[in-house]
Amino acid sequence: MEYLRALKDNLNINLDVFNIVSIIDILIVAFVLYRLMLLIQGTRAVQLIKGMVVLLVATAASSLLNLNTVHWLLRYTMTGLLVALPIVFQPELRRALEKLGGGDFFARPLTQMAEGDRSALINEVVRAALSMSATRTGALIVLERSTGLQELIETGVKVDGIVSAELLMNIFITKSPLHDGAAIIRGDRLAAAACVLPLSESRELSRELGTRHRAAVGLTEQSDAVAVVVSEETGNVSMAMEGTLYRRLNEAGLHELLVKYLQPTTTRSAFSSLWQRR
Numbered sequence: 001m002e003y004l005r006a007l008k009d010n011l012n013i014n015l016d017v018f019n020i021v022s023i024i025d026i027l028i029v030a031f032v033l034y035r036l037m038l039l040i041q042g043t044r045a046v047q048l049i050k051g052m053v054v055l056l057v058a059t060a061a062s063s064l065l066n067l068n069t070v071h072w073l074l075r076y077t078m079t080g081l082l083v084a085l086p087i088v089f090q091p092e093l094r095r096a097l098e099k100l101g102g103g104d105f106f107a108r109p110l111t112q113m114a115e116g117d118r119s120a121l122i123n124e125v126v127r128a129a130l131s132m133s134a135t136r137t138g139a140l141i142v143l144e145r146s147t148g149l150q151e152l153i154e155t156g157v158k159v160d161g162i163v164s165a166e167l168l169m170n171i172f173i174t175k176s177p178l179h180d181g182a183a184i185i186r187g188d189r190l191a192a193a194a195c196v197l198p199l200s201e202s203r204e205l206s207r208e209l210g211t212r213h214r215a216a217v218g219l220t221e222q223s224d225a226v227a228v229v230v231s232e233e234t235g236n237v238s239m240a241m242e243g244t245l246y247r248r249l250n251e252a253g254l255h256e257l258l259v260k261y262l263q264p265t266t267t268r269s270a271f272s273s274l275w276q277r278r
């Protein structure tokens with residue numbers, strides 16, 4: 001009896017330790033996996049991971065079904081791929097490690113910023129867009145959400161400055177060397193300017209719209225980012241989101257759309273966006 005009681009006490013202690021340590025353990029792993037997924041989302045690594053999952057499932061299935069030759073072939077293919085991976089993805093791996101070292105790994109996306117900071121940022125973007133609209137200064141401003149836009153940021157010129165309407169207006173002044181292309185905002189900072197975005201091939205876009213608008217729509221077809229466009233020709237302000245272009249916005253309209261789409265993502269929607277097919 002004494003022995004059983006001692007065993008029970010012992011088990012309880014171990015279980016308590018197990019619970020706390022395991023919860024911390026699981027939370028750390030979940031956080032690291034989540035950040036890694038955000039890091040690779042929208043990059044070509046996603047396709048590769050899908051391919052690896054298919055191969056893994058096929059390997060397991062061939063073993064279960066005793067398809068020995070197929071299993072042998074798949075196993076050696078997997079081994080070969082694992083050796084080839086670091087070579088093929090050397091640039092991505094280097095960037096990921098640089099990010100980790102640079103503290104970007106722990107950077108808060110815009111949708112997770114404090115309410116006050118986010119609304120101040122939105123005000124600056126709206127002020128810049130309206131001011132550029134009045135002077136018919138063409139502009140393309142991208143706000144990154146959960147999908148990592150690192151690959152696009154690297155097509156431009158790094159700025160890394162706190163976002164203000166004045167900074168944005170200065171970038172898009174026709175004489176500025178950075179006015180061609182898109183400015184990308186990450187969190188509360190202007191990450192880069194003169195970035196090249198993918199063009200949309202949608203036939204639904206009006207013919208009167210040129211490449212600036214097509215670039216805004218193209219990006220939002222492939223990511224969850226938001227893009228604000230000011231037309232150089234007409235001064236019209238538009239906003240693209242999820243492949244849709246909202247045109248001829250006034251100050252209140254642009255402000256309302258930005259507030260709506262830059263709402264903090266709930267845990268569920270943040271995770272579900274990781275699995276969305278784009």
Ligand SMILES: Nc1ncnc2c1ncn2[C@@H]1O[C@H](COP(=O)(O)OP(=O)(O)OP(=O)(O)O)[C@@H](O)[C@H]1O
Nearest residue numbers: 138180181182196197210211212213215231232233
């Ligand atoms: N792929 C791209 N990525 C980022 N910016 C681009 C891209 N293609 C074009 N642009 C920007 O769009 C400008 C050309 O705009 P264009 O006149 O073709 O488009 P638009 O939609 O008619 O816009 P606007 O009404 O301002 O004239 C370029 O000077 C460049 O700044």
